[in-house]
Amino acid sequence: MEGYSIFYKIKELERIILKSLARPILNEKMKKSIPTPTQMRIIDYLLNNADKKEIYQKDIEEALKLSKATVSDVIKRMEKNRLIERKTNPNDTRSKMIVLSKDTKEVFEIKQKRLKELEKEAGKNITQEELENFSSILNKMIQNLEDK
Secondary structure (H helix, E strand, O other), X not given: OHHHHHHHHHHHHHHHHHHHHOOOOOOHHHHOOOOOHHHHXXXXXXXXXXXXXXXXXXXXXXXXXXXXHHHXXXXXXXXXXXXXXXXXXXXXXXXXXXXEOOOHHHHHHHHHHHHHHHHHHHOOOOOXXXXXXXXXXXXXXXXXXXXX
């Protein structure tokens, strides 16, 4: 088990982060639509690509390197929770554009703020150089595994 301890520690850190982010946020309305980490990535992508006229499921799949099935399932849940809306493309009625709902941005900003607080708290007693080294090592590990 010792040989895999870094992955267990990363998983434990993820568990603590997700547990902290899942704590109740403001009011009942928002509790029902607290995004999961994958949903947060999709929301982030939608917010950062708002200058695009239209965003489709395929765009999300490619940008986030997720399977069609995964994105389809997540999008369905997001729509059910009213985080996004699917709108028919006027030029092609078979395709559906993915659009954020008006409440989603507010929920996202609250969760992003909490994430920044957690990151600051987790980084106590760690130098900037250590954080940069840690980030660099994680990036290399991700690249090594993606290259397989």
